[in-house]
Amino acid sequence: MALKGWRDIPIGSVIPGGGTSVEYNTGGWRSHRPKLDREKCNDCLLCWMMCPDSSIHTENAKLTSFDWDHCKGCGICAEVCPITAIDMVEEALVEE
Amino acid sequence: MKTALVPTGKLVKGIPLALDGAKIVAYAMKQMNPDVVPVYPITPQTEIVSAFSEYVANGEVDSEMINVESEHAAMSACIGASAAGARAQTATTSAGMAFMWEVLYVASGSRLPIVMHFVNRALSAPLNIHCDHSDSMGARDSGWIQLFGENVQEAYDNALQAIRIAEHPDVLLPIMHTQDGFVISHGIERAEVLPDEAVREFIGTYKPQYSLLDPKQPVTYGPVNLQDYYFEHKRQQVDGMEKALGVIPQVAEEYERLSGRHYGLLDPYRMDDAEFVIVIMGSAAGTARGVVAELRGKGIKAGLLKIRCYRPFPAKAVADALRGKKAVAVMDRAISFGAQGNPVFLDVSTVLNTYRLDTRAVDFVYGLGGRDVMPRHIHQAFQEILQVAETGETTPVVRYLGLRE
Numbered sequence: 001m002a003l004k005g006w007r008d009i010p011i012g013s014v015i016p017g018g019g020t021s022v023e024y025n026t027g028g029w030r031s032h033r034p035k036l037d038r039e040k041c042n043d044c045l046l047c048w049m050m051c052p053d054s055s056i057h058t059e060n061a062k063l064t065s066f067d068w069d070h071c072k073g074c075g076i077c078a079e080v081c082p083i084t085a086i087d088m089v090e091e092a093l094v095e096e
Numbered sequence: 097m098k099t100a101l102v103p104t105g106k107l108v109k110g111i112p113l114a115l116d117g118a119k120i121v122a123y124a125m126k127q128m129n130p131d132v133v134p135v136y137p138i139t140p141q142t143e144i145v146s147a148f149s150e151y152v153a154n155g156e157v158d159s160e161m162i163n164v165e166s167e168h169a170a171m172s173a174c175i176g177a178s179a180a181g182a183r184a185q186t187a188t189t190s191a192g193m194a195f196m197w198e199v200l201y202v203a204s205g206s207r208l209p210i211v212m213h214f215v216n217r218a219l220s221a222p223l224n225i226h227c228d229h230s231d232s233m234g235a236r237d238s239g240w241i242q243l244f245g246e247n248v249q250e251a252y253d254n255a256l257q258a259i260r261i262a263e264h265p266d267v268l269l270p271i272m273h274t275q276d277g278f279v280i281s282h283g284i285e286r287a288e289v290l291p292d293e294a295v296r297e298f299i300g301t302y303k304p305q306y307s308l309l310d311p312k313q314p315v316t317y318g319p320v321n322l323q324d325y326y327f328e329h330k331r332q333q334v335d336g337m338e339k340a341l342g343v344i345p346q347v348a349e350e351y352e353r354l355s356g357r358h359y360g361l362l363d364p365y366r367m368d369d370a371e372f373v374i375v376i377m378g379s380a381a382g383t384a385r386g387v388v389a390e391l392r393g394k395g396i397k398a399g400l401l402k403i404r405c406y407r408p409f410p411a412k413a414v415a416d417a418l419r420g421k422k423a424v425a426v427m428d429r430a431i432s433f434g435a436q437g438n439p440v441f442l443d444v445s446t447v448l449n450t451y452r453l454d455t456r457a458v459d460f461v462y463g464l465g466g467r468d469v470m471p472r473h474i475h476q477a478f479q480e481i482l483q484v485a486e487t488g489e490t491t492p493v494v495r496y497l498g499l500r501e
Contacts, residue, residue, distance in 0.1 A: 006328035011268060011336070012207030013321055013329050014306050018314035 022070075026053060030073030032088040034066055040085035047077035047086060107356055110288030117251040117280035120287055121187070121213045122147035124255035126157055127295040130211070131182035134162035134173035138192040139225045140277040141215045145187060167192040171199040171210075178208035179317045181307030183259070185210065189277060190217035190231045203270045204239025204333060206317055209262035209302075210270040212240070213255060216378065216429075217277040218465045226466020227277040229378065229429040232406075233439045239333050241271040241340055242407040244377040246363075248285040250404075251275040253357060256290070259299050260347045266339040276379040278466065290355060298354055337408040344405055361410035363402040366392060367417055370399025372481050375414075375444055376427040377403045380462070380469040384427075387474040398478055409443050415451035418444075423481040424457040431461060437494055456484050462497040473497040 010016060034047075043063055048056040055067035056077065078086040115123065122144050125133070133152075137145045152161045164170045167188050174184040188196065193214070203210050216232055218224040232242060241261060245251045254273035262271040275281055290298070306315040321329055341361065348359035365385050367373065374384050381402040391398040401417050403410075418424060426445075428438035437445060441459035448455055460477050463469045477497060484490055 003324055004328075006331040006335075009325065009328060009332075010306075011329075011332050012317070013205065013319060013325070014207075015316035015319055016306060016313070020316070 025069045026072045027067075027069045030071060031091050032073045032075060033068075033071065033091055033094060034073075034075070034077050035087045035089045036063065036066075037085045037087065040083055042083065042085075044082065046080050046082065050076050050080045052076065106353070108290060108294045108354055110290060110355065112286055112288050114284050114286055115248060116143070116282050116284045117245075117248045117275040118143035118215070118282065119147050120248050120252045120289070121255050121275070122151070123289060124252050124295075125159075125185060125213070126151045127290070127292050128183070128185070128256070128259060128299055129157050129296075130159050130185040132162065132173070132177035132184045133159045133186065134164050134170040134177070134184070135186050136164050136167050136170050136188070136192065138167070138189055140217060140281045141187050141189040141192065141213075143281065144213055144215070148187075167195040168199060171196040171203060174210045175199060175203050175206065175208055176308075178203070178210050179206065179307075180309045181302075181304035183211075183302050184208075185213065185259075187213040187215070189215040190219055190225075193231050193235060194219060200235055200238040200240060200270075202318070205329065207268040207333075207336065208270060209259075209268055211255075211258045211262055212270065212272040214272040214274040215277045215281045216274050222465075224465040225277070227279050227379070227429075228464045228466065229274075229439075230431070230464075232272065232274050233430040233432070235272070236407055236439060239269065239337075240407065241267075241269055241337070241344075241405075243271070243273040243344075243404055244406055245273060245275045245280065245404075246379055246381045246402065247287075248275075248280060248283070249287040249357070251280060252287055252289060253351065253355065253359065254404075256295060256298060257344075257347050257351050257359065260350075261340060261344055263302050264340075264343045264347070265305075267336050267343050269333070269336045269340065274378070279379040288355070294354060298351070341405075341408050341410055359404065361403075361405040361413050362417060363404050364417055365400040365402070367399040367401060369397060371397040371422040372425075372478060372485065373399045373401055373418065373421050373423075374425045374427060374474065374477060375401045375403065375440065377406060377440065378429065380427065380429070380474075383469055383471055384474045387471050387478065390471075391475075391478060396478070396482070403440070406440075406443075411443075411447050411450070414444065414447045415453060418448065418455050419451070419453055421455045423485040424448075424455055425477040425481045426457055426459050427477070428459055428461050429463045431464070441494075456481070456488065456490055458484055458490050458492075459494045460497050461494065461499075467498050469498065 055071035177184040426441040
């Protein structure tokens with residue numbers, strides 16, 4: 001996204017409109033990412049409730065994937081998982 | 097007294113009152129009827145708060161007055177109210193504004209047209225409650241517009257003009273207008289106020305572009321700006337300040353049509369053919385004007401340049417006023433410790449340099465902590481600049497008036 005000049009942005013640093021956080025990809029901040037053990041996971045969805053960036057995707061009340069554009073890698077999902085089905089792995093070691 | 101109501105744009109009959117600067121500002125606030133007034137008392141501003149709280153208690157205003165726990169909270173509440181789209185006003189002085197420090201920048205950076213009724217008082221230590229300009233000078237880089245008033249009438253007139261300047265769509269900056277502590281805030285003078293109806297029409301209604309409380313048009317105020325956008329938002333503030341230089345005289349002109357009283361960025365006195373000029377702000381301008389008249393009687397071409405609008409600094413207007421003058425005495429009621437001169441002097445010197453004016457200038461520090469400024473002190477300043485003009489020698493550049501050696 002091209003950065004705008006000072007004449008082309010709202011004054012006072014105001015951001016008009018709601019829900020703009022979706023446009024800001026915080027995924028680039030990540031140094032560790034959650035890795036799900038699908039065998040272990042019982043879909044209690046505690047991680048879905050606790051994720052501060054709504055980055056746990058679900059379908060029919062089942063955990064399906066993570067939102068890599070917005071997951072900051074904070075590790076809260078792994079921390080709250082009662083059966084350690086989520087592991088935090090180093091981003092650099094992840095094979096795309 | 098009968099007050100004939102005439103639509104805005106025509107002269108209205110003023111109502112003469114005997115009030116001090118603090119009470120007349122409270123009166124102006126009553127007439128403006130701001131939505132939110134968060135305020136904390138501090139000498140010598142307390143009289144403003146107490147007078148205004150009486151209006152609130154008597155139901156004469158609709159204002160939500162918030163008795164906050166500190167000035168930091170007062171300014172923070174102003175910021176919240178203003179972001180919500182309300183008209184927010186407060187009043188403080190000295191240590192009170194020092195305590196507002198970080199949030200002054202939040203107000204200006206968020207472009208919130210908050211009005212602050214300010215009383216000039218020295219900063220501690222040593223503890224002192226009397227007038228000098230150290231407090232307002234400390235905020236000169238904070239992005240607030242600063243108007244300096246000379247007397248009770250100007251305190252009232254500046255209060256009403258301040259709201260129009262701040263809310264102008266080209267400006268949208270917070271504004272403080274000052275009066276000298278005790279000298280003006282507690283000195284009763286005759287002054288004329290406008291009828292309520294005329295004030296209401298003059299200030300109009302405020303239509304904020306963005307309101308935090310409008311669910312149909314949601315906005316974010318105060319987001320983080322990193323390396324990508326912070327710089328651009330600061331440049332916008334500079335633009336607002338520059339545009340204020342055009343808006344302030346426009347508002348003054350409109351106010352003159354209503355009140356019959358003229359205001360500008362500067363207030364010159366006998367400047368046209370003057371050779372020796374005193375540059376001054378605040379209440380001591382009255383004393384200096386008297387001395388100028390006296391010197392004129394003796395054939396000395398003295399003049400006075402009062403700065404009403406200090407931020408933004410009207411550099412071009414100052415250059416035009418000082419062009420061709422032989423010597424200037426710049427009066428500073430504050431010290432910028434460690435600098436090569438004090439705030440007003442530094443601004444005036446920059447003008448002389450930038451516009452390549454061949455006018456000698458020296459800096460006179462006076463009246464700190466409420467020290468009396470007598471005509472003899474102003475005479476001394478003129479005598480010294482007469483000598484500066486004759487010899488061309490400006491050393492020492494910073495001099496002290498009324499100080500015991």
